[in-house]
Amino acid sequence: MSYKMHILVCGGTGCQASNSQGIIANLKEELTNKNLENEVQVIATGCFGFCEQGPIVKIMPDNTFYTQVKPGDSEEIVNEHIIKGRKVNRLLYRDPENKERVSDSKHMDFYKKQLRIALRNCGLIDPENIEEYIARDGYAALAKCVSEMTPEEVINEVKFSGLRGRGGGGFPTGLKWELTRKYKADQKFVVCNADEGDPGAFMDRSIMEGDPHSVIEAMAICGYSIGADKGLIYIRAEYPLAIQRLQTAIKQAEEYGLLGKNILGSGFNFTLEFRYGAGAFVCGEETALIHSMEGHRGEPTTKPPFPAESGYLNLPTNVNNVETYANIPVIMNKGANWFNKIGTEKSKGTKVFALAGKINNVGLIEVPMGTTLKEVIYEIGGGIKNGKKFKAVQTGGPSGGCLTEKHLNVPIDYDNLLASGSMMGSGGMIVMDEDDCMVAVAKFYLDFTVEESCGKCTPCRVGNKRLYETLDLITNGKATMDDLNRLKNLGQVIKDTALCGLGQTSPNPILSTIDNFYDEYTAHIRDHKCPAGKCKALLNYVIDPQLCIGCTLCVRNCLSNAITGIRKEPHTIDPEKCIKCGVCLTKCKFNAISIQ
Amino acid sequence: MEKIKSIADLKKIKEKVQAKIDLREKSEQAENLIQIKVAMATCGIASGSKETMDYFIDNLEKSGIQAVVTQTGCMGYCYAEPTVEITKPGKDPIVFGQVNQQKAEEIIQKYLKNDELVEGIIPVNYNTIND
Ligand SMILES: Cc1cc2nc3c(=O)[nH]c(=O)nc-3n(C[C@H](O)[C@H](O)[C@H](O)COP(=O)(O)O)c2cc1C
Ligand code: SF4
Ligand code: SF4
Numbered sequence: 001m002s003y004k005m006h007i008l009v010c011g012g013t014g015c016q017a018s019n020s021q022g023i024i025a026n027l028k029e030e031l032t033n034k035n036l037e038n039e040v041q042v043i044a045t046g047c048f049g050f051c052e053q054g055p056i057v058k059i060m061p062d063n064t065f066y067t068q069v070k071p072g073d074s075e076e077i078v079n080e081h082i083i084k085g086r087k088v089n090r091l092l093y094r095d096p097e098n099k100e101r102v103s104d105s106k107h108m109d110f111y112k113k114q115l116r117i118a119l120r121n122c123g124l125i126d127p128e129n130i131e132e133y134i135a136r137d138g139y140a141a142l143a144k145c146v147s148e149m150t151p152e153e154v155i156n157e158v159k160f161s162g163l164r165g166r167g168g169g170g171f172p173t174g175l176k177w178e179l180t181r182k183y184k185a186d187q188k189f190v191v192c193n194a195d196e197g198d199p200g201a202f203m204d205r206s207i208m209e210g211d212p213h214s215v216i217e218a219m220a221i222c223g224y225s226i227g228a229d230k231g232l233i234y235i236r237a238e239y240p241l242a243i244q245r246l247q248t249a250i251k252q253a254e255e256y257g258l259l260g261k262n263i264l265g266s267g268f269n270f271t272l273e274f275r276y277g278a279g280a281f282v283c284g285e286e287t288a289l290i291h292s293m294e295g296h297r298g299e300p301t302t303k304p305p306f307p308a309e310s311g312y313l314n315l316p317t318n319v320n321n322v323e324t325y326a327n328i329p330v331i332m333n334k335g336a337n338w339f340n341k342i343g344t345e346k347s348k349g350t351k352v353f354a355l356a357g358k359i360n361n362v363g364l365i366e367v368p369m370g371t372t373l374k375e376v377i378y379e380i381g382g383g384i385k386n387g388k389k390f391k392a393v394q395t396g397g398p399s400g401g402c403l404t405e406k407h408l409n410v411p412i413d414y415d416n417l418l419a420s421g422s423m424m425g426s427g428g429m430i431v432m433d434e435d436d437c438m439v440a441v442a443k444f445y446l447d448f449t450v451e452e453s454c455g456k457c458t459p460c461r462v463g464n465k466r467l468y469e470t471l472d473l474i475t476n477g478k479a480t481m482d483d484l485n486r487l488k489n490l491g492q493v494i495k496d497t498a499l500c501g502l503g504q505t506s507p508n509p510i511l512s513t514i515d516n517f518y519d520e521y522t523a524h525i526r527d528h529k530c531p532a533g534k535c536k537a538l539l540n541y542v543i544d545p546q547l548c549i550g551c552t553l554c555v556r557n558c559l560s561n562a563i564t565g566i567r568k569e570p571h572t573i574d575p576e577k578c579i580k581c582g583v584c585l586t587k588c589k590f591n592a593i594s595i596q
Numbered sequence: 597m598e599k600i601k602s603i604a605d606l607k608k609i610k611e612k613v614q615a616k617i618d619l620r621e622k623s624e625q626a627e628n629l630i631q632i633k634v635a636m637a638t639c640g641i642a643s644g645s646k647e648t649m650d651y652f653i654d655n656l657e658k659s660g661i662q663a664v665v666t667q668t669g670c671m672g673y674c675y676a677e678p679t680v681e682i683t684k685p686g687k688d689p690i691v692f693g694q695v696n697q698q699k700a701e702e703i704i705q706k707y708l709k710n711d712e713l714v715e716g717i718i719p720v721n722y723n724t725i726n727d
Contacts, residue, residue, distance in 0.1 A: 004649065004653060004665070004667075005619075006619060008620070060620045060623045061619050061622065061623035061664045061665065061666050062623070062666050063624065083636070084636070085633075085635070085666075085667040085668040124617075124620055125617070131612075132613065132616070132617060134606065134610050134613060135610055135613040135614050135616065135617040136621075139606060140610075143603045143606050144603075147602075255599075256599060256600050257599030257600045258600060264600065264601060264602055264605075264606070265601050265602055
């Protein structure tokens with residue numbers, strides 16, 4: 001007897017943090033109480049992407065999508081929905097525009113424009129059950145490659161698909177495989193870059209948690225095509241759930257004979273191992289990653305030689321990103337010809353983005369290349385939070401730039417983003433509104449790069465520190481116009497001279513904000529004003545003499561003794577002494593204190 | 597666990613688990629498939645709607661008919677339970693009353709396979725709260 005209904009509960013890191021495991025436990029208990037445990041199956045899946053509304057519970061076949069579910073809702077879901085067939089209205093998603101409840105994901109703006117290739121199984125299968133992956137054509141691509149295709153044919157298919165690296169560089173994947181195949185060696189390696197160091201990014205983590213077998217299968221296909229029988233997954237130790245899911249998946253694949261010796265009777269052998277990283281951003285750079293795997297300091301070295309020629313243990317090594325791999329089985333199953341119809345001329349397929357910042361629908365999305373920023377922000381993302389005005393969107397993380405209103409209609413792909421002064425990067429997308437100060441945003445990213453610079457080369461180690469200090473002067477109203485020019489010149493020099501991609505791109509957030517928000521920089525420098533009202537040092541607390549009745553409450557609360565005045569007469573704040581703590585503002589009962 | 601040694605072995609596993617995943621895959625595109633809703637409130641269950649639902653699930657698969665079988669609340673025809681609402685793609689829903697296993701088989705053979713109507717149709721003109 002098969003199950004009549006499936007309850008899919010998100011078991012990704014995000015939803016687990018809001019106790020999706022408690023929901024699963026309660027649902028199971030409730031079903032057992034009602035003797036339904038053999039008719040209704042509860043499955044922990046990977047991430048649905050709609051993290052803003054998590055934890056998500058989906059009921060199949062009714063295709064009902066419940067949001068923000070708590071363990072305490074389990075009883076009602078079982079009693080009402082499962083037993084009586086009535087949807088639990090209050091748990092349905094409410095459309096932010098027309099406030100109507102929507103019961104299935106297909107009718108939500110968040111999902112309408114999405115096309116899920118890399119995320120195809122996330123939220124649909126149980127990542128800890130290899131058979132569910134097999135049911136979704138899992139390992140069929142590997143089987144086809146090793147038993148019906150030559151390695152060259154596999155490489156040609158990948159080349160023809162037009163797939164480019166999703167880790168940031170956008171290098172053509174088929175070409176990389178071909179290069180690695182060309183180098184002769186007794187031992188070669190397939191490496192998966194699962195370092196994912198961009199602040200706020202969780203694309204790769206979600207794929208590994210929600211569909212670990214797709215990465216494993218693709219690595220084996222890569223091994224077959226380049227002539228490697230060993231794969232290494234370099235993953236940060238901060239991803240315990242992803243590690244555990246991958247471990248389970250590898251163990252199952254071995255048990256089923258899909259990893260190991262003589263896979264599917266083809267004579268091809270392939271095994272996988274882990275290498276753990278400590279979470280340094282620079283260790284995502286492929287040469288630093290390889291050194292870290294070898295047990296050395298995670299510092300980059302110059303290229304060439306590229307890893308394809310001399311990588312792990314100085315042997316030919318193919319390094320690809322998690323999302324790049326996740327596309328491979330689909331390409332082999334559906335054909336390069338299917339894949340290269342999706343996307344734009346030079347960027348094929350889809351891209352996963354982690355949508356964050358001042359946007360209504362925070363979460364993980366996957367869209368065809370060529371989708372515009374406007375569609376992503378206003379349709380999928382549901383627009384700017386609290387009805388505020390859109391100001392900018394940062395793509396490419398600390399290596400990228402800010403795009404503005406005038407870029408909203410740009411179709412997203414590798415080349416267009418570069419031409420607009422940003423880059424694709426690994427898929428972070430942070431939306432900013434009118435309350436965000438662009439100088440402060442640039443400073444935030446520089447703070448990150450200064451912290452993460454490995455220190456090996458001078459331009460990056462010293463140069464970025466100087467850039468940061470200059471930004472600090474600007475946000476404190478102590479910079480001159482000369483400093484602004486220096487920022488631009490030094491930024492360019494660092495880009496031209498730094499050793500690795502980290503330094504070569506670190507000035508981008510500054511350069512692009514200077515380009516797009518020049519007036520905001522000059523306002524800080526010339527007028528000592530922060531137009532967004534974010535830079536504390538440039539704010540002044542003032543007392544309105546019309547409203548102040550001289551109650552002296554603020555005087556007693558100001559720890560810096562910045563407020564003076566005679567009782568029952570209007571008081572004043574000495575800007576030199578004021579440390580802008582904001583206490584007086586909250587204490588004054590007459591709204592006499594304001595920020596200017 | 598027997599190791600998978602060939603593409604044929606892999607296909608066998610796929611077929612074995614396919615039905616399970618089908619339920620999830622098909623529901624995503626339910627409007628293109630035949631939808632069968634079995635009323636499963638107290639009145640329905642008491643008169644055997646559970647058995648009816650099981651019968652549909654087990655036998656549709658055998659007849660090779662692609663359909664999504666779900667349950668719904670009481671449709672208000674308690675006198676005619678078990679009631680079943682069937683929507684073929686692009687057609688209006690039809691409600692059948694007193695669907696026991698025999699009737700279910702007749703519906704599968706006649707209405708679902710050949711578009712022939714069978715007796716026991718309840719005339720309806722309402723919109724369900726779920727729509
Ligand atoms: C500072 C820096 C950090 C990087 N971090 C990552 C990362 O976290 N994940 C990743 O896949 N690639 C990262 N890369 C890109 C890798 O060097 C490499 O290009 C990529 O893993 C190749 O795989 P792909 O062709 O599939 O994108 C980073 C590059 C630089 C310069
Ligand atoms: S650019 Fe920065 S991170 Fe890269 S090698 Fe130089 S110091 Fe290290
Ligand atoms: S902001 Fe703080 S330091 Fe400044 S006047 Fe008010 S209480 Fe004093």
